[in-house]
Amino acid sequence: MRLAGAADKAAVERLVHDAYSPWIEVVGMRPLPMEADYAALIDAGLVHVTDELDGLIVLVLEDGVLLVENVAVRPGRQGKGLGRALMAYAEEEARRLGLPALRLYTNVKMAANIALYESLGYVETGRQGIEGRSAVMMRKQLNR
Numbered sequence: 001m002r003l004a005g006a007a008d009k010a011a012v013e014r015l016v017h018d019a020y021s022p023w024i025e026v027v028g029m030r031p032l033p034m035e036a037d038y039a040a041l042i043d044a045g046l047v048h049v050t051d052e053l054d055g056l057i058v059l060v061l062e063d064g065v066l067l068v069e070n071v072a073v074r075p076g077r078q079g080k081g082l083g084r085a086l087m088a089y090a091e092e093e094a095r096r097l098g099l100p101a102l103r104l105y106t107n108v109k110m111a112a113n114i115a116l117y118e119s120l121g122y123v124e125t126g127r128q129g130i131e132g133r134s135a136v137m138m139r140k141q142l143n144r
Contacts, residue, residue, distance in 0.1 A: 001089055004047040004056070011053045012038050019072035026109050032133065033058075033070040048089065050082070057086040059093055065139075066094040068104040087120055091142060100142055105135040114138075 004012055016038070020031045041047050041058055046069070049056045054077045058070040068090050073082045094102050106113045108127065114136055118124075122138040129135070 001048050001050060003045055004042045004049045006039070006042060008047075008049060008053065009039055009042055012042065012047060012049065012056060015053060015056060015074055016070070016072050018075055019078075022075075023107070023110060027107050027133065028109075029133065031107060031110075032130065033072065036070065048093075050086075055082045055086050057090055059090055061097065061099075062103075064099065065101045065103050066090060066097065066099050068102055083116065084120070087117075091140075094142060101139055102142070103137065103139045105130065105137050108134040108136050 016033050016036070020034050023031050036058075038047065046058050046060055047056055048059060054074040056070070056072050057068065060067040060069050068087070071083055071086050073086070090102055094100075102122075103125075104117065104122065105128075106117065108114075114124075117138050120140065122140045124136055125139045126137045127134060128137060
């Protein structure tokens with residue numbers, strides 16, 4: 001894993017597009033990660049990528065928690081454990097930063113993602129609307 005640099009912007013955008021395009025029909029609109037400003041996220045040091053640029057995770061430090069804002073895996077690599085590895089990386093980062101928890105949100109219609117996060121120990125903390133989309137809010141407490 002490494003932080004994405006400015007030279008990675010096009011590859012990051014392509015990865016997000018490819019990973020989230022299948023969800024457009026399910027959600028009924030473009031998922032929020034497809035609307036993000038990746039140049040700004042990369043400049044802010046928030047985009048972490050695999051060396052091969054086949055997976056990424058966007059991590060945002062919040063007050064007392066690490067927000068997993070986006071996880072994307074290239075379609076050809078999905079179902080092979082890379083998403084779980086990215087989530088484990090987020091936990092390592094939270095521990096490194098001394099944070100007791102992580103949080104994330106996902107679209108209520110992304111049932112497979114919700115099931116994955118639950119299997120990793122995340123629990124639903126609520127639901128809310130975000131930019132015209134219905135989101136499931138989830139949180140994971142870390143063991144110290």
